[in-house]
Amino acid sequence: MQTTEQLLEDVGFDALTIEDVAQVAGVGKATIYRRWPTKGLLVFEAFGKEFLLQQPPPDTGTLRGDLLAALRGWIRTVNGTVAGRTLAGLIAEVQRDPALGDAWRDRFVRPVRDQHRMLVARGIGRGELSPRADPEVLLDLVFGPAYHRLLQSHLPLDDYFAQAVIDVIISGAGS
Amino acid sequence: MQTTEQLLEDVGFDALTIEDVAQVAGVGKATIYRRWPTKGLLVFEAFGKEFLLQQPPPDTGTLRGDLLAALRGWIRTVNGTVAGRTLAGLIAEVQRDPALGDAWRDRFVRPVRDQHRMLVARGIGRGELSPRADPEVLLDLVFGPAYHRLLQSHLPLDDYFAQAVIDVIISGAGS
Amino acid sequence: MQTTEQLLEDVGFDALTIEDVAQVAGVGKATIYRRWPTKGLLVFEAFGKEFLLQQPPPDTGTLRGDLLAALRGWIRTVNGTVAGRTLAGLIAEVQRDPALGDAWRDRFVRPVRDQHRMLVARGIGRGELSPRADPEVLLDLVFGPAYHRLLQSHLPLDDYFAQAVIDVIISGAGS
């Protein structure tokens, strides 16, 4: 497990092989396969806990503040650590391993969204949101652009971006 | 090339191997490697042209109409054909192959964004957008959520989603 | 191993590929490469044991009889089985693979010559040979012509040849 994290830092998601993990950990391959059926799930477990710990639910008193804090936290983790490349690698892996996809949605996407949905609910309670707004769409609007930039690398994930995204979501871009 | 498209339909991005392409095409492997150094670039080329053809630049007269049409077009292609899975597979591949990443940004992301940026520019010209709005962020807000749903499969890519996204972007979700 | 022998009979040394051996044996290629680094060494091992078993050291009581028996035995094996072509193929391979050459000399040429040298030593002990005769040269004179005919195929390897060779070696061709 620590071996996995170590190797994620040293060689990255792609170059990591279960064979390496076993050897570096001084462990038989079968021992790993007994616990994690695929490389994706192995890395997911090592990555997931770590990542979620770094995303504490914000509570700033305003919806704008909460969403901005959440997005900034995500960006900080993704930019500052190896987590960004690992996250990208895992999402890539999800495209080819349906079992990992299920785990990913159940144990990563859902909990994170549940957490964030509460921010939105709080905003609705405070009357900061139009009652028409769909919370699910809102969450996609907050994080979709960020994942987009992570995976396409066409533009930087910086604080200006975070603010601009949240501003448009709250206030709209129309004149 | 047609062989690649055929195999993408038949077996999908992941199960497609250069070895198969060569055999089905009745071609030596070296011939393929001579032209496309990796599977990613081979598929990208087969996919790119096709995909771009199916995304004609809309011109509805309003920014909202244009953005909605563009997003709907993307969703239609992604949902209705094998292009969705291929697109996901390519984005996954981009995370692993830096050379493909460069090609991807240069020959796919950039042209598509250039096209869409014109819609936004037209909207600005018509005074439909706050002069404060950053076109790049706007583009990420329109398509980021869609890519997000494509890659995470947490929620469907339907017409309701398209409208809701565009509505928030134009008018904001704040009360 | 039996697969190798089988394929040597079926298709011959040249047409034999490690890929075929693996497939026919129902074995991964790596398994073969793990044990035998080259096709030459694989075939050598399959061939060597078999061949040596068919060359029991003769003991007829006279040097002439022993040498003739040894040469006849060699000719019989080489003419009667696939071993002749395999032997030729291996000697050909030895010309291009130095590692095989080393193994060939150590594990084939040397043991065979050791055995035959004992026949000569016995002859010397019985006073059948001029003390001037060099055993090494004698061995080359007995088998060199036979290998020559095997590899050049200019004339048949028959019993008349065997007798004529041994006769000249013992008695000389001078008048």
Added chain:
Amino acid sequence: MQTTEQLLEDVGFDALTIEDVAQVAGVGKATIYRRWPTKGLLVFEAFGKEFLLQQPPPDTGTLRGDLLAALRGWIRTVNGTVAGRTLAGLIAEVQRDPALGDAWRDRFVRPVRDQHRMLVARGIGRGELSPRADPEVLLDLVFGPAYHRLLQSHLPLDDYFAQAVIDVIISGAGS
């Protein structure tokens, strides 16, 4: 042709490819294939003439002298030049390419043996040979051991060897 000889010296028979010959000669591959169907025949032609020129028929006045001179000439050429490895390479190639085998026997083995057979015939005429001696077997006895040492590399091809071989052939090894 000179290119072939050059490359034989520079890289040896095995490493020589028709592709290289073509490129070094500044010639299309097809041009070479038009004249020589295989690498074996190409090299054979380049090698054959050269080699035969270096083997002038000796005439020393005695059979022993002639045979010794012929064998020494062969050894000198084989030891002193790249011809030795080329000769070994060609004999190896002959084991795989039947067409080359035919050419080899017709245009190399036969002429050389014809020449040497005349030495023997001269010896018979001079009464130096037992009338019982078979000239063909004699030739194999003279050169077979030499080819044997060339191809097996188990012992050196030196002048002592040449003399010992001829001595036994003329006088026999029996006491």
Added chain:
DNA sequence: CCCTAAACGAGACGGTACGTCTAGTCTTATG
């Protein structure tokens, strides 16, 4: 305290695809 059974390290195994290489044929464009 032993003894047995589960888990373990080590790594061989069958299998797949990789990317490279060479052979010999076929195409093209030039001089």
Added chain:
DNA sequence: CATAAGACTAGACGTACCGTCTCGTTTAGGG
């Protein structure tokens, strides 16, 4: 019009990992 240049089909090469499977060998808990 022949030719150099080199692209092409074909297929074996040797490598890397995969996921499965024996092997002994620890290592614990129950007799």
